[in-house]
Every structure is written in C-alpha cells, then in structure tokens.
Amino acid sequence: MNISRDGDLLTCEVQTGQLPMKYHPDGTVAVMSDVKETRDFKGKPFVMEESIAGDYAFVKVDKADRLGNCRFRKAQNNFNEVMGKNAQITIVEADHIVEVGEIAPEDIHLQGIYVKKVIQSTEEKKIEKLTFAKDPEKLLEAGE
Amino acid sequence: MLTLAVAGGDDKRERIIRRAAKEFRDGMYVNLGIGMPLAAPAFLPEGIEVILQSENGILGMGRYPRPGEEDPDLINPGKETVTLNVGASLFGSHESFGMIRAGRIDLTMLGALQVGMYGGMKNLRGRVQRLTRK
Numbered sequence: 431m432n433i434s435r436d437g438d439l440l441t442c443e444v445q446t447g448q449l450p451m452k453y454h455p456d457g458t459v460a461v462m463s464d465v466k467e468t469r470d471f472k473g474k475p476f477v478m479e480e481s482i483a484g485d486y487a488f489v490k491v492d493k494a495d496r497l498g499n500c501r502f503r504k505a506q507n508n509f510n511e512v513m514g515k516n517a518q519i520t521i522v523e524a525d526h527i528v529e530v531g532e533i534a535p536e537d538i539h540l541q542g543i544y545v546k547k548v549i550q551s552t553e554e555k556k557i558e559k560l561t562f563a564k565d566p567e568k569l570l571e572a573g574e
Numbered sequence: 575m576l577t578l579a580v581a582g583g584d585d586k587r588e589r590i591i592r593r594a595a596k597e598f599r600d601g602m603y604v605n606l607g608i609g610m611p612l613a614a615p616a617f618l619p620e621g622i623e624v625i626l627q628s629e630n631g632i633l634g635m636g637r638y639p640r641p642g643e644e645d646p647d648l649i650n651p652g653k654e655t656v657t658l659n660v661g662a663s664l665f666g667s668h669e670s671f672g673m674i675r676a677g678r679i680d681l682t683m684l685g686a687l688q689v690g691m692y693g694g695m696k697n698l699r700g701r702v703q704r705l706t707r708k
Contacts, residue, residue: 504647507666561654
C-alpha cells in the first residue's frame with residue numbers, strides 16, 4: 431500500500447473497496463472492504479453507510495421507571511441511548527428503579543417507548559483507571 | 575495552570591507535550607486523544623482557555639480529580655477518572671461524533687505509538703493510518 435501525502439488515502443480505499451478488512455495468519459489479505467456508494471450533497475462528497483440493525487440492546491442507566499423511561503448519570507450515556515433506540519428489543523440494567531413520575535419529563539434521556547424490560551443492577555460500580563491530579567510543584571519537579 | 579497527571583517524568587515526553595500545547599488558541603473547542611494529548615492542557619499558556627471535548631460525551635471536561643473527588647460515572651475515553659468544569663454539558667457518543675462531523679471542534683490531538691514525518695501513524699494493530707487535520 432503506497433502512502434501519499436496528498437488526499438485522504440484511507441477514506442478513498444474504504445470507498446473503492448481497496449482496504450483490507452481481515453488478514454490470513456500469513457499476512458495475505460483474507461477479506462477486502464465492500465465498494466461503498468458515494469453521492470454529492472451541495473458540492474461535498476459523502477459515503478453512504480447503512481445503519482446497524484440491532485436485534486437486542488443491553489443498556490446501562492442510572493434511573494429507570496416502570497414505563498422504561500431512563501436517565502443517565504454524568505458521563506454514563508456513551509452509546510447506551512442510541513443503541514437503546516436502535517434495537518428491536520432493549521433491555522435496561524438500572525442502578526435505581528424508581529416510581530413513574532420521579533424522573534422529571536425533561537430529564538428523560540431514553541424514552542420508555544424504546545424499552546422492553548427494566549432490570550435492577552446488582553453489579554458493584556468500579557473504576558478502571560483511578561487517575562488523580564498531580565500537585566503543581568511535583569509536576570515541575572518531574573520535568574527536570 | 576491546570577493540574578493534570580503526567581505519566582512518568584520523561585523530558586522527551588514533556589517537550590512533545592509542551593510543543594503540542596502551543597497549538598491551542600483561546601476559545602477553541604478541543605478533542606484530546608488517549609495518551610500524551612490528555613496531558614497537554616497542563617501546559618496551556620497564561621490567559622488561554624480552551625473547552626475540552628471528550629468523545630464519550632463531555633464538553634467542558636476538567637482536570638483529573640483529587641482523592642475523594644473521583645466518580646465512576648465520570649471518565650474519559652482512556653477510562654481515567656476526570657471532573658467537569660463549570661458550564662460543562664453531557665450527551666451521548668452519537669452527539670459527540672455529530673459535532674465533530676459538523677466541523678464544530680476546532681482542534682483534535684491524536685495519541686499514537688509512532689508518527690511518520692508526513693503524518694502517517696502507527697497504532698496498536700500495526701496498520702498505518704493517515705493523520706487528518708480537522
């Protein structure tokens with residue numbers, strides 16, 4: 431594969447089907463990408479991407495009520511909201527199951543219409559990389 | 575100066591981070607990749623404020639927390655605990671990439687294992703990717 435300074439080589443190769451997607455153990459190409467359709471909109475080219483068709487979504491939320499209305503806490507949303515809306519059947523694992531009406535209507539992030547079942551979470555909430563701020567003085571010392 | 579954790583005390587690392595921090599302009603919306611970019615805000619020049627976007631759904635990401643401030647529901651894409659600045663907003667990853675595709679993010683800094691002089695990057699999987707300026 432030649433790398434050129436000009437143009438966006440990676441996008442071009444995905445679009446025309448020239449990008450290897452999977453290799454054999456010996457390094458030869460097993461699967462190439464499919465050719466993707468492109469179309470111009472207002473003079474700018476776009477590549478068509480089909481949406482994922484999920485059968486099931488397993489979604490984690492902070493609060494859920496019996497109607498399936500859900501609220502995320504802090505940075506908990508991630509892809510939960512959009513996967514929850516995408517799948518045919520969405521199962522919610524909630525830190526807290528609350529009474530209908532307890533979550534203010536404007537605070538509902540994933541609406542109950544998208545949710546099939548709500549289950550109480552029993553897993554302990556953990557931190558993977560506990561990272562603390564360094565003291566400014568220690569930060570300067572570290573640089574020397 | 576914001577206080578952020580800087581892994582190791584390596585002089586070479588700090589030089590790269592300091593040089594990268596010179597790209598910040600006041601008022602920019604900035605996305606930081608995993609690795610050295612996350613340490614760049616510690617070297618923001620005086621009087622320069624940027625708003626950090628975290629692609630898992632934060633605008634206004636703050637410094638690393640002090641012991642006791644950490645929250646398991648408040649992390650960056652590198653899975654490190656973070657805080658929120660006053661005026662921060664929270665949303666899903668789809669919104670996050672939407673605002674990137676819409677051209678609203680002024681600058682992104684990517685972390686990489688190796689970078690070629692013409693912008694080719696080598697990541698964990700060993701495939702070379704072209705760096706694109708947003």
